[in-house]
Amino acid sequence: MAKIIVVTSGKGGVGKTTSAAAIATGLALRGKKTVVIDFDVGLRNLDLIMGCERRVVYDLVNVIQGEAGLNQALIRDKRVDNLHILPASQTRDKDALTQEGVEKVLDTLGKDFDFIICDSPAGIERGAQLAMYYADEAIVVTNPEVSSVRDSDRILGLLASKTRRAERGDDAIREHLLITRYNPSRVDLGDMLNLDDIRDILAIDLLGLIPESEAVLRASNQGVPVTHDDNSDAGQAYADTVARLLGEEVPLRFHEYQKKSLLSRMFGGTRR
Amino acid sequence: MSLNMDRDRMAFTFKGGMLPMTVMELTSADPERIREQLAGKLSQSPAFFQHTPVVLNVEKLEEPHLALERICAVCRAHKLLPVAVRGGPDPVKQSAWALGLGWFPPQEASRPRPLESVADAVPAEEVELDEPVDASPEVAPEALPGAVARGRIYRGTVRSGQQVTAPEGDLVVVGAVNAGAEVLAAGNVHVYGALRGRALAGIHGDVKAGIFCRELHAELLSVAGNYKRLEDIDPRMLGTTVQVQLFDGQLSIKPLD
Numbered sequence: 001m002a003k004i005i006v007v008t009s010g011k012g013g014v015g016k017t018t019s020a021a022a023i024a025t026g027l028a029l030r031g032k033k034t035v036v037i038d039f040d041v042g043l044r045n046l047d048l049i050m051g052c053e054r055r056v057v058y059d060l061v062n063v064i065q066g067e068a069g070l071n072q073a074l075i076r077d078k079r080v081d082n083l084h085i086l087p088a089s090q091t092r093d094k095d096a097l098t099q100e101g102v103e104k105v106l107d108t109l110g111k112d113f114d115f116i117i118c119d120s121p122a123g124i125e126r127g128a129q130l131a132m133y134y135a136d137e138a139i140v141v142t143n144p145e146v147s148s149v150r151d152s153d154r155i156l157g158l159l160a161s162k163t164r165r166a167e168r169g170d171d172a173i174r175e176h177l178l179i180t181r182y183n184p185s186r187v188d189l190g191d192m193l194n195l196d197d198i199r200d201i202l203a204i205d206l207l208g209l210i211p212e213s214e215a216v217l218r219a220s221n222q223g224v225p226v227t228h229d230d231n232s233d234a235g236q237a238y239a240d241t242v243a244r245l246l247g248e249e250v251p252l253r254f255h256e257y258q259k260k261s262l263l264s265r266m267f268g269g270t271r272r
Numbered sequence: 273m274s275l276n277m278d279r280d281r282m283a284f285t286f287k288g289g290m291l292p293m294t295v296m297e298l299t300s301a302d303p304e305r306i307r308e309q310l311a312g313k314l315s316q317s318p319a320f321f322q323h324t325p326v327v328l329n330v331e332k333l334e335e336p337h338l339a340l341e342r343i344c345a346v347c348r349a350h351k352l353l354p355v356a357v358r359g360g361p362d363p364v365k366q367s368a369w370a371l372g373l374g375w376f377p378p379q380e381a382s383r384p385r386p387l388e389s390v391a392d393a394v395p396a397e398e399v400e401l402d403e404p405v406d407a408s409p410e411v412a413p414e415a416l417p418g419a420v421a422r423g424r425i426y427r428g429t430v431r432s433g434q435q436v437t438a439p440e441g442d443l444v445v446v447g448a449v450n451a452g453a454e455v456l457a458a459g460n461v462h463v464y465g466a467l468r469g470r471a472l473a474g475i476h477g478d479v480k481a482g483i484f485c486r487e488l489h490a491e492l493l494s495v496a497g498n499y500k501r502l503e504d505i506d507p508r509m510l511g512t513t514v515q516v517q518l519f520d521g522q523l524s525i526k527p528l529d
Binding site for chain 1: 429431432433434447448450451452453466468
């Protein structure tokens with residue numbers, strides 16, 4: 001049975017889709033059979049980040065409404081074996097998703113895959129709640145700023161109450177913190193919240209820390225998940241994150257100002 | 273603060289407050305039937321009828337026009353003092369005002385957000401109307417604070433958007449209360465962690481209740497309706513271990529050491 005992981009945040013624009021794509025890619029690169037599902041019906045983005053936007057025929061809503069089979073809608077990634085994408089519909093809205101429909105899709109996928117990554121829409125409404133409802137684990141994506149931390153806190157509250165595991169009284173969802181867009185020099189200047197403050201407030205395990213990086217923007221515009229860019233700091237940070245998700249102990253990198261200046265020399269000062 | 277310096281010259285100050293209040297929930301608009309029932313109650317428990325202020329709740333009534341003046345007269349004749357009306361359509365509101373009574377919006381509107389009245393306290397007297405006070409002297413408002421409390425222990429972080437309530441006693445939170453969260457108790461509130469959200473103790477009017485926390489960053493502190501916002505809290509107390517209690521109607525925040 002596959003492990004279902006929701007990538008969520010509450011706040012928009014913090015890097016959910018980028019992270020879902022990067023983590024799914026990382027898992028597939030590690031040999032895990034992985035599917036990543038875009039739950040952001042109406043605001044489809046994952047296909048762009050994954051670089052498969054020209055190959056979308058059917059989508060999640062088509063499958064749920066019985067207009068297409070799951071195998072017709074799944075898109076096989078061109079770069080990595082083991083990786084599939086289930087895109088969202090751009091022309092419908094989130095009401096087109098039903099809880100039973102989502103359950104059926106996840107059950108069917110669960111037989112063939114090791115990991116199902118659900119890319120949640122922003123907000124705390126229906127779309128986000130459906131994306132998290134069946135999850136076994138949650139990756140809460142947070143930027144080092146107060147509004148993002150508060151919204152993540154809100155989402156953690158929902159994960160503890162509005163999910164199948166919570167409603168059935170099963171073991172709680174495993175919650176992981178993923179901090180993105182971390183800029184150690186700005187943290188040092190006090191422009192950004194520091195790592196310890198975020199961990200203190202959210203009180204969950206840190207899965208990874210992704211430094212603010214030009215590589216991320218470049219990757220999303222090229223439609224190549226940043227995990228493939230293993231020379232970049234962000235690519236390496238996502239690889240570390242995936243390793244920790246698989247239970248490995250990996251020391252934290254890219255979180256200290258001193259290290260940053262060393263790395264920027266190594267990478268020709270591209271990070272700022 | 274200049275406010276304090278001018279205090280001697282001020283004739284009054286506005287304070288938000290939550291007082292225990294008897295609500296008379298009318299299920300009939302017939303003054304005669306109300307009179308009969310009141311007469312019966314009066315003979316059973318004369319001590320209760322000592323010009324007790326009451327709020328007439330007319331939400332359950334269908335009639336758009338009710339004989340508010342006669343109902344009030346019946347109440348006064350039985351030593352109940354109507355001070356306000358709750359609910360009812362616009363004509364009821366108008367006649368309440370005409371009679372010099374206050375008018376409160378229906379309970380449905382305020383019930384889901386019981387704290388807003390404290391948080392956004394209009395500079396006027398607030399009353400806690402949700403207290404079910406049976407018309408028997410034993411449950412007179414004064415008896416409430418001393419009642420033996422049933423407490424509640426919550427383990428874990430209270431997160432933004434969550435509300436944890438101990439409606440009958442003390443609330444103990446073993447963890448932090450994050451910004452945007454609310455913890456409420458009829459008695460004391462204890463937070464064995466950082467208090468970043470709102471904490472309200474003595475929500476039914478217990479002025480002896482207190483708030484205790486390991487690390488004070490609270491958005492709002494309130495004891496029996498007397499509140500302080502984060503902005504009003506002495507910055508030197510922030511981040512420290514404190515106890516919050518009422519002294520002479522003023523919320524006092526002191527180190528807990």
